[in-house]
Amino acid sequence: MSCERMESRILGYMDGRLKENQRIEVEKHLAGCALCRLRVEEFSAISGLLDELPRIEPSPEFDARVHALVAAEPAPKASWWAWLHFSPRIALAASFLLVMALYLGYGTDKGRVEAPPDDQAMMQDLPVLEDHDVLQNFEPLKILPAPVQADDASDTEQQQQM
């Protein structure tokens, strides 16, 4: 392994995060490279120096400030379908009502479309029937003389003889 390759592995080696085969490779290289050995020592020293910086604690007011910020947040807007998620009973009842409404609506519609054909015909012929009634009860028509049937019969006989 080259010294350049060591650059990507040196910190992983120090942290103990390398795979077994990678660690063996690094140790083999270090055994023969004084420069990389020195670099590992120096980087370890830096890691130790960074440990010297103390940690700070958040101020006592920190939590209260976060709580105040969160409390000032507006409540999330409920989506149109959110209530279905939170109240399945209501959702079930609504579904039942919807199904019933569709069933009843469909049933009424069906009855109207499939009315008996005689009734439909009567509705269409209603004006004609009304005219028929008027004509039947029309007084002047009743006093007309009866048609002469004998003449018609003799004419027919004469035509046959000719």
Add this chain to the structure above:
Amino acid sequence: MVRTDVQLMLDVKAGDGTSFELLLQRYRTPLVNFLYRMVRNREQAEDLAQEVFLRVYRAREDYVPSAKFTTWLFRIATNLALNSVRDNRYQKLEVSIDAPVTVDAEDGEGKPLDVPEKHPNIEQHLVEDARRKMIRHAIDKLPEKQRAAVLLHKYEELDYAEIAKILNCSESALKSLLFRAYEALRVELAPLVAQHVKH
């Protein structure tokens, strides 16, 4: 049984306020420390940490556990810190050189000298104080992304894949970033490093 971060966050999503409280207790100190080491101002670090928690709370409705919770949390924190550092840099350019210098630090900088009882020797205390300042200064001099990488690697002990996701780079790019950061620290802290290597 201890609930995982993801379980807690899913409970927050379902409207459980106590789970948010547990996340706050679990991560306030690491977040404040990380942000403090990034921006070098305690008050600003706390403001940013509060903003991180607020953003987590705001995002609860859309939370999907596609990555580790800490990756998401520190990604928010890192982005806020990097923006803040950049904003501060421009602000500092506008500040008059005659303006009074105010220093804020956790390790004695800017405070009246307060010798703890465990340091009977004032000279020893001063030496330690100078060492910390030097270390702090070396970290501050790192470019922002290198600094974030070192802090997440050293103090938060996140794995490489996680840090790479936080910094939006590949794992190999992160290893290179960390190597260059340690090289820069080696040069900057050469006198202290030499003492360690000798002994």
